[in-house]
Amino acid sequence: MSIYTTMLLLAGAGVLAGGLFYTWAFGKGQKRTQGNLDSQVPGAVQEHAYIRNPIFLTYIIVLTIALLFVVYFAVTTARY
Incomplete structure (x- = not known):
């Protein structure tokens, strides 16, 4: 595997990990709203x-x- 492929693979894994963390944190925040769907923006x-x-x-x-x-x-x- 070339160095460019490895760098691209690591960058993609970083984006996926960041997206997973962001989604998880966002989901935790939604649980705290207690079903209030029309909250203030x-x-x-x-x-x-x-x-x-x-x-x-x-x-x-x-x-x-x-x-x-x-x-x-x-x-x-x-x-x-």
């Missing part, structure tokens, strides 16, 4: 509804990483 989220949305953040991060890979491979394989 925090002020920071109200002010930045799009920036605090994890789906938008995921799209932005993945597209940025994909663009960096394309640029890296284009630069390293360019024949002048």
Whole structure:
């Protein structure tokens, strides 16, 4: 296995571990609400509804990483 594959594997494992921890912590927080489904939305989220949305953040991060890979491979394989 090459060093790049190992680094990518470790980065993916880190993202999975972080997502698992975040999901677990979020689930614990939901249990504390005691069934109150219509709770107040925090002020920071109200002010930045799009920036605090994890789906938008995921799209932005993945597209940025994909663009960096394309640029890296284009630069390293360019024949002048």
